[in-house]
Amino acid sequence: MESALEEVEFLARSPNRVEVLRLLAEDRHTRTELAEATGASQATLGRILTDFQERAWVRRAGSEYVATATGRLVASGFTDLLDIIETERELRDVVEYLPTHAMDFDLGHLADATVTFPSETRPDAPVKRVVDLIGDASEVAVFSHAFNERSLSAVHERVTAGAATFRGVFSEHAIDALADAPDLRALLEDLLAHDDAAVRVHGEGIPLAVTTADETVHLLLRDENGVLQASLDTDDDAVRSWANDTFDHYWRSAAPLDADELA
Incomplete structure (x- = not known):
């Protein structure tokens, strides 16, 4: 037999x-x-x-x-x-960068995920991917250890145009980095002046970089040295539920950011 x-x-x-x-x-x-x-x-x-x-x-x-x-x-x-x-074949090249310790869903839910890698001709491809998603979204939520200039600009453009709402939870380091750059600080201050935008600061830090743009969840994936290696995005229900729950956890335990504090 x-x-x-x-x-x-x-x-x-x-x-x-x-x-x-x-x-x-x-x-x-x-x-x-x-x-x-x-x-x-x-x-x-x-x-x-x-x-x-x-x-x-x-x-x-x-x-x-x-x-x-x-x-x-x-x-x-x-x-x-x-x-x-x-x-597994889809995730093989990025699995070492996935924050699996913080992901309480089965990796099978990433079967249809879009993986974007930087290249010699498009080194910013992963960031451009999230910027494009923000540019088409009416509801944007972010929890992250960083807030890059292009994402901030895309969020600012959508919110000030009355096309989107925004909520973000960031580490202190991320906010300090923006406050140290006068042009980015001014952009963030203007964003905070709008009723459709709110930002909170998490004192214990955030080990992830996750953006939810309407139904799509996007993760920026970095190596242990902080170098951007890829991005991954999906509209899977289980991943979106995880992202929403994790965002709510950080949001509840973070302090509101006032524009006056940036100075």
Whole structure:
């Protein structure tokens, strides 16, 4: 009797096997329909269906074939495995920069995330990504250890135009850095003068750089030396729920920032 690993290998060796089992787990099909859907020859389909029937993954119903309960179980589990591997491949180059210690959701929720890397021609690509998201949003919330000039300018532009609301929680270091730059301090002071903007300062620091722009959550990812390595954004519900809850936690434990304090 084959081991479970050998069964996995049997299925994984052939994309046609995977696809046929997936199709039959969804609905019953004739061999002609399977051939049209997969592009496999009748001879190949014959071998696949025979192998599946020997494993009791598929049964014949007249001229059609349909997955059994165990066949559907295998199809579901193998699809889940493929999804996990695809997610791992997507995150492989950034996993060491992800703040996983602070992320209480399954990484599988990042399966459809957009990962943006800096390049020689676009070294600012991760920052541009978040600026573009802010530029299209009507509600922006940020909790971060930094507030870069381009994000501040994008938020200021949206709020002063009456196009967006903004709430931000920042570390003391982030606010001090803005206060030390006269042009950025003036921008922040003007932002704080608007009823649709509010900023708070968290005294214990914030180890993340997260922006929620409407339904999208964006993370700037840095290495241990603070060098920007990539960004990641997603509109997954679980990630957004995590971002909203984490923002609320920082917001409740932070002190309001008054424009007079910047001087």
